[in-house]
Amino acid sequence: MRHTKVFVADAGSTDGTQELALSFRGRMDVEVISGGLPSVGRNAGARKATTPFVLFIDADMELKDRTLVRRAIDLAERRNLHCVTTNVWCDRGNVGDKLLYFGSNLMQYGSLLCRPFSTGMFMLFAKARFDRLGGFNEGALYAEDYLLSKKVANWKFGIVSGKINTTNRRFCNMGHSRIILLFFKTMLNTFNEDYFLHDQGYWHQKV
Numbered sequence: 397m398r399h400t401k402v403f404v405a406d407a408g409s410t411d412g413t414q415e416l417a418l419s420f421r422g423r424m425d426v427e428v429i430s431g432g433l434p435s436v437g438r439n440a441g442a443r444k445a446t447t448p449f450v451l452f453i454d455a456d457m458e459l460k461d462r463t464l465v466r467r468a469i470d471l472a473e474r475r476n477l478h479c480v481t482t483n484v485w486c487d488r489g490n491v492g493d494k495l496l497y498f499g500s501n502l503m504q505y506g507s508l509l510c511r512p513f514s515t516g517m518f519m520l521f522a523k524a525r526f527d528r529l530g531g532f533n534e535g536a537l538y539a540e541d542y543l544l545s546k547k548v549a550n551w552k553f554g555i556v557s558g559k560i561n562t563t564n565r566r567f568c569n570m571g572h573s574r575i576i577l578l579f580f581k582t583m584l585n586t587f588n589e590d591y592f593l594h595d596q597g598y599w600h601q602k603v
Contacts, residue, residue: 400424403444405437413455434516435532435540442531445523452519452541458561468520468556478525478552479545481514482560489564492572497562500579505555511586512553516541518560525552536592539582543592 404417406428414428429444431437434454442450449469459465468480483501486493507513519541529547532540545553566575578596585591 401445401447402426403441404428405431405434405441407431407433407437433534433537433540435534435536438516439531439534442521442523442526448523450521450523450526452516452521453560454517454562456563456565457517460561461558464556464558464560465520467558468518471554471556472520472522475554476552477554478522479512479514479548480520480554480556481545482518482556482558484515484517485559485561486564487561489567493564493567496567496572496575508550508553508555510550511546512548512550513542514545514553517562519545533589533592537594538592538596540592542582543589546586 402417402420402424404413404426406413406417407430417426417428420426427444429437429440431440438452441452449472451465451468453459464482468482471477472480481504483504484497486497489497504513525548529544532544534540536543570578581596582591
């Protein structure tokens, strides 16, 4: 664990993010880099990575299962996959929050039949394939993670058993109905890349 390289993309936060991240230096190799929109920060970290795989996770994710990352890499290596994700859960959310994440997980499994999708909450990518795809589209202002994962063939995409935990901040900020509407509009525009180059109101709703 001490030699695990972690890049924290920070977009000028003033809440002590950098200090907190660097406080873990005794347990892992942490480096804070300049961020921006998620696509910019993630690409910046990936450019510095020298490992066969890169793992992208959101800032509010919690890895309670210590075997999850290792099992995701094992799955990717065993099946020669380009992208691996997992289930997302919200332990401290209300019933509505949990139902929506349960539904999202089901739809993610269903997407394996045609065009799979992953979110940046947990996205393990084969570094060589990530580079060939050009990384995240830095012109995308919305769902850049979904947009990239749609470039992965379904036989090169996997879902590792288990889960990663998140908060319910997205629902608190935007409301359940707004999140559901954005989700379905995103799917309907899968083949319309121009859709992702606009905010779609996501960032305006964040607090």
